[in-house]
Amino acid sequence: MDELKNYLPHISLDCTIFGFHDGQLKVLLLRWKGTEDWCLPGGRVLHGENLDDAAHRNLQERTGLSEIFLQQFYTFGDVERYKNYSFQETLAKLGLPIELGKEIITRDVSVGYYALVEFAEVTPSPDFFTEECRWWDIDQIPPLLFDHNDMVTLALKTLRRQLSYQPVGYNLLPTKFTMPDLQQLYETILGQSLDRRNFQKRMLGYDILERLEERKTGGAHKAPYLYRFDKEKYEKALKDEILFVG
Amino acid sequence: MDELKNYLPHISLDCTIFGFHDGQLKVLLLRWKGTEDWCLPGGRVLHGENLDDAAHRNLQERTGLSEIFLQQFYTFGDVERYKNYSFQETLAKLGLPIELGKEIITRDVSVGYYALVEFAEVTPSPDFFTEECRWWDIDQIPPLLFDHNDMVTLALKTLRRQLSYQPVGYNLLPTKFTMPDLQQLYETILGQSLDRRNFQKRMLGYDILERLEERKTGGAHKAPYLYRFDKEKYEKALKDEILFVG
């Protein structure tokens, strides 16, 4: 807080952090101190800090992860972004001086990022303004502060579109995974079910997966093969924007 | 200049304005006073002004047009964005006091927009810092100031991708145009030639064009039909993101 002056004024960033667990797409949300108000994790940019670096720093602080797939998707610049919200009210709840409001209340242009992270690797941590940080199912997100519901919606829309020209999964799945795992991820993101056989054919056709000798043990029924992404080919596909399932 | 304080600090916007003329995709560039340095038209955001409104205001000032297709595509936030450039040098050329550099030189995060405009309707006008404003063929753009070449490249890439899920042309062509006109536009944006017959079939299939009785006269050879966009259906296609030619 005493370092407010180190940040660029009027610019903030907000991250929609997607995780995948139990067949559910999830988003990491924060709850403000002393309130029932939830919002997206966000932060500010230091003077002399790259915008992307600021986003990474922020993600690192909230999730503990440093290697993260992070994608800027839109910059929210409406003056009325805050219409859902009274800063004064919250400052009161937080027991902070109203004058502080002056510092924060000024209008921010916020750069929206979305991140894909491996659920199991994340250790959610609240920040200065918040006291709880946890995953929410994408379809059970409560009304959020500011324009954050819009941000989640647009982030998801962008992610879905991204699926049509770039591979996704490297950052959402554990290193080794089964084809059904990958399919479930796609189905969850797209919100629709896909044909098992066609899905497999397509995925293998992209030539970014490596099938391991190993099979997934322990589960009931026939043991599925394990796969891992061929990092090099995966990165190339990302870069080339190979056309994927739409 | 004396109104610098009215703008949000550390935030700017830059516009890649596409026009189409003589079978060439063109971009509107500005030349700084007393230099041979070209750059994209850009501007700043007023306190209390929506980001998009600021972009529209800027476009209006440079082109005289008020109804413009304008799309935000990326926010450039690297600290090193200015590495191509010495502000001091330019201030000297402009005959402005070096102290002013302090005001401007501070690092900006810039929101990139691209616009599609009807070439013939535009009246290019320089701004305070520049003395020339004119169209450049997309493939003859000189090295630009700052990271503006990157901006043009990404704008074009985004525009090309947009072509694959949204119709384009309403804002780049005159009200009445021929099918070959439209095809040439697509070919120019995509940088590849397309089959005449398939193109026509596809375009008509999207059901956003209205064929007029009228034909284009005056040209040599067989007179082509004139078409115009059905505004309502066009807008709907834009909104629904109907899948288009990729």
Add this chain to the structure above:
DNA sequence: GCAAAAGTGTTTCGTCTACACCCATGT
């Protein structure tokens, strides 16, 4: 009448979709 551009329809090909059978494993 000839060159150059525009209008139109059909066949071909490849891809995506739909679909069925066999196999492995735990209960």
Add this chain to the structure above:
DNA sequence: ACATGGGTGTAGACGAAACACTTTTGC
């Protein structure tokens, strides 16, 4: 043995791509 999920191949539907001939117009 059986229920459940996983592995694999094929036939049909659809849409995209390739392609040719006729018509108009200016020179």
